Amino acid sequence: MTEPTDLTPSGRLPVTIEEEMRSSYLAYAMSVIVSRALPDVRDGLKPVHRRILYAMRESGFTADKPYRKSARAVGDVMGKYHPHGDSSIYDAMVRMAQHWSMRVKLIDGQGNFGSVDGDSPAAMRYTEARLAKASSFLLDDIERDTVDFQPNYDESENEPKVLPAVFPNLLVNGAAGIAVGMATNIPTHNPGEVIDATLAMIANPAIELDELMQIIPGPDFPTGGIIMGRSGIRRAYETGRGSIPVRARAEIEEIRKDRQAIIITEIPYQVNKATLQEKIADLVRSKEIEGISDIRDESDRSGMRVVIELKRDATPDVVLNQLYRFTQLQTSFSANMLALDDGKPRTMGLKDILEAFLRFREEVILRRARFDLNKARDRGHLLVGLVLAVANIDEVIALIRAAPDAATARESLMAREWDASEVVPLLELIHDEGNVIIDGKVRLTEAQARGILELRLQRLTGLEREKIQGELGEVAQKIGELLAIIESRPRRMEVMREELLAARAEVATPRVTEISDALGDQTDESLIEPGQMVVTITRDGFIKRTPLEVFRSQNRG
Structure with a gap:
């Protein structure tokens, strides 16, 4: 007589669908979190960016060498370290070469790498690239046992788990990514200010956040703009989460006699300039914003310049405030400073990130x-x-x-x-x-x-x-x-x-984003044309506002 068994006819133990879904989904979630979507607090890079930089260095595509076809670098990365589609690798490479996306470029590109208008880059067979000079500060000494290596996907090569970064790249270039059940959105910062804050922490490990914020007053976006208020910055630096209102830089100019225009020279970070102009045009056509007669883009190699020409009877300040309210001329950057710390996702404030970097860098120097x-x-x-x-x-x-x-x-x-x-x-x-x-x-x-x-x-x-x-x-x-x-x-x-x-x-540059103590919230009054009004109250308690000229014309008879 045979003993009863719990095995299925195929010889496997039965598993409930709930258990299988739970274990498989958790494995998938952790893979996305650790191996794809979140940056490491030590070098500020996701695996794809780290692999691109390392593969280009191994292939000799350094800043002191001639440009090489982007397709060759992408092929090396895909064949050796990143077994995913070439488009995802090339997109990551392109972003590291865009001066409007990175505060300090890590890739030096030659050719069409897109534009702030959202234009697509040329195909990788047409563009050329090499490592930017700043990348050397992330890669130097990697051959001197400064970091741990791990086998690649087929165990034919070894790749670094992290790069021996000299400066806190996570704060300098920021990061954005969506994982499973969590997301990160870290703003860019001025490289000189970040390094100065790191030096201050070396001199005084017990330094307070208020002292650090005197050195790093807030984010510094590559597209400039004006941060309105400091409360959101403070919350982000203290808790790792905060909403930071950012406004475009606009000036009112008289372009010809009796005609004024709003000149936009800087826009908020990650705003598409072409889409912004289309939105303004739609608002003008739908008469939600009145007083605009023409919109034209006069941007060139010297910088951004979007001209919003006004009608003769328009009030520039009112039109500008309406644009701030109804378009992306003013946005809020939702900071969520989530990164991998010791392989685990963690929401960190400013001081936490700097402390984690200092611990890592000391270990690199010791090794x-x-x-x-x-x-x-x-x-x-x-x-x-x-x-x-x-x-x-x-x-x-x-x-x-x-x-x-x-x-x-x-x-x-x-x-x-x-x-x-x-x-x-x-x-x-x-x-x-x-x-x-x-x-x-x-x-x-x-x-x-x-x-x-x-x-x-x-x-x-x-x-x-x-x-x-x-x-x-x-x-x-x-x-x-x-x-x-x-x-x-x-x-x-x-x-x-x-x-x-x-x-x-090598990497320090002047700050381009201004921080204003004024708040960015628009009140209803700021959207109304100024003028004299007559307020009347009826016997039944109804209140009515009437322009003075209209009131006079109605009561002349």
Whole structure:
């Protein structure tokens, strides 16, 4: 008699549809959150942007090299690291090359990369690109074990989990993305102000938010504009969420006799200029806004200029306030500063983001110092062997000449015990523990023996021997500096400060978004033509407002 089993005919355990849907959906949600839609607080990049920058660097498409076809870079990214459609990769690359999307461009593009009017970029076979200079501050030292790597989708390559960014790119270039059940929308900021705030946190880790906001008063959008009020900024920086009203920069000019125009030179971030003009035209046709006679776009290479020509009897301030109310000449940027912190989504304020970056950057400096220390010690170890060989050159040459082959020569050099008087102070100088000294004698290691066999005859001259000693002194000095970085946190913070100042000199630019203390809310009064009115109250308590001229004409008889 067989025992009962819960297996299905196919040999699988039965699973309820609720359990399957729950587990599958959670797996999908976490994949979107971690691997696609949200940026990492450390380098401010999503996986696709990180892969583009890394692949372009690996292919040599750096700022000091000629432009290369965008299709080639997209192909490298898709084939090695990002197994998705080429259009999504190219769209991400294009955005990093648009000066109206990024506060600091990470891609230097050549060709048609779209426009602020929403025009599509040219196909990737027509455009060319290379890394912008600012990208070097995100990628430098990646080969020096500064960050962890992981296998790519087919485990044929390794890709970085994060880039060793020198400055807080998340705040500088912001981010926008929609995940499953959550979304992020981080505004761009002025790079000089962000770096200054980071330096202030290095100097005083307990700095208060009010002090940081004196350095970073608010977002700095690449398209300029005017932020109306500071309360939304304060809430965003304190809690990670806040609504920030942004208004276009507009001036009223007299373009010819008795005719005035509203001149728009800056628009809110992420507003499509062409769509904005279409909306204004629709409002004029539907007579929701009166007083506008013509709209034309006079933008050129020197900057944006949209002319809204007014009728003779129009009041410019009233028309402008109506435009602020009914069009995207005034919008609200809904800040939601959500990013991955230690692999988990977290809503962070300004200080939280800077603290997370500082922790990461200190770890990068520490890992780089350990990597360089190992390299320096390996080099110092070889130089000690060369010093020992030069000091006993006749015996070394005799051993090598007597050996039938290189392997035997190497074993003979390692088997011989050499006088350690020449190398003891050198070993102490470079903190080398590779050679063991017993009874004043020392044996060469295999690495040192190989180095001696590869020694060129010209290095046996007196001048070359001095060079070996000089290089050993430089290595010893470098080892001392690296040990100081590893053992002293203040020294690590000083290194971080120096690198931030170097980045600031390259990426800092003047602020383009103005912050006004005036509120952006429009009252009904600001939308009404000014004029004298007569207010009458009937016996039944009804109130009526009548223009003075109309009232007089009605009561003349």
